[in-house]
Amino acid sequence: MKHRILITTLTSVMLIGGISTASTVISNTQTVQAATPSFHSSYWTKNRRVYVTKKITFKRYDALKGRIVRGRRTFKVGQRITVRNAGEFDGWVLAGTRSGSRYWWVSTSASTKWLSLRKPVNTHSYIRGNTYQDKHGVKVAIGNATNVKTSDGQNFVVVTATVTNNGAHSIIPSDWLTSKLVFLSANPKKEKIKTSDIFSEPIDDMPSNNQWSDLIKTGNKKLSQDDSAKIAVVLQSEDTSRVVDSLYIMTSDFSSKKSLLFIQVLKR
Incomplete structure (x- = not known):
């Protein structure tokens, strides 16, 4: 065929x-x-500015309830955002989420395939x-x-x-x-x-x-x-x-x- x-x-x-x-x-x-450093590299334990190369969605997580709640933030190819390796789970956290905060913006995409350190x-x-x-x-x-x-x-x-x-x-x-x-x-x-x-x-x-x-x-x-x-x-x-x-x-x-x-x- x-x-x-x-x-x-x-x-x-x-x-x-x-x-x-x-x-x-x-x-x-x-x-x-x-x-690009792998997802498990210590490089990602600090906030890093990255370019989105594949659309990704972050969900709102309620730490008090221990679950995902209403709220989505989607970033398209070409956008620049700041993230870090969550550490608490296999995934990413948007910058601005402080330790001890109740609400987190998280993604469970445990890879670097959606990002680039340099402008596409x-x-x-x-x-x-x-x-x-x-x-x-x-x-x-x-x-x-x-x-x-x-x-x-x-x-x-x-x-x-x-x-x-x-x-x-x-x-x-x-x-x-x-x-x-x-x-x-x-x-x-x-x-x-x-x-x-x-x-x-x-x-x-x-x-x-x-x-x-x-x-x-x-x-x-x-x-x-x-x-x-x-x-x-x-x-x-x-x-x-x-x-x-x-x-x-x-x-x-x-x-x-x-x-x-x-x-x-x-x-x-």
């Missing part, structure tokens, strides 16, 4: 782009910077050259693609890329990349797309003893806020005997009528 929807939608999408001839990069560099990136999804950025500010620059044939006759395509996480939360680069972009071996503007034209993550892993092993491993590790990593992703058609000359790469939500990149696949 997923492929059927994909094929139907692709027939109406325009693809344009340039050719990339960059050589394979084997190095693996990553900038390390501090991420006011951005939009775009495609420019060989670069794609989503609406959260996570960005990828596509490197090159290489055909790889294993000893048992299976064909894979290895795509290298650099992912920069300017978003509010950690991501797994390879998962993010394959969920945001679609890789095709045919131009849907000129050809009828078949399921064998769609390249996705393979059911069987490519043998680990290859020149991209470190980059593939990096792609499967968590990438924190403000970090950048060079990765490689392995793709395969349902026709595992197929060798391709080029890939068309476009957004998976089909929001753009232009391709991200027409990339020439290197022979190996």
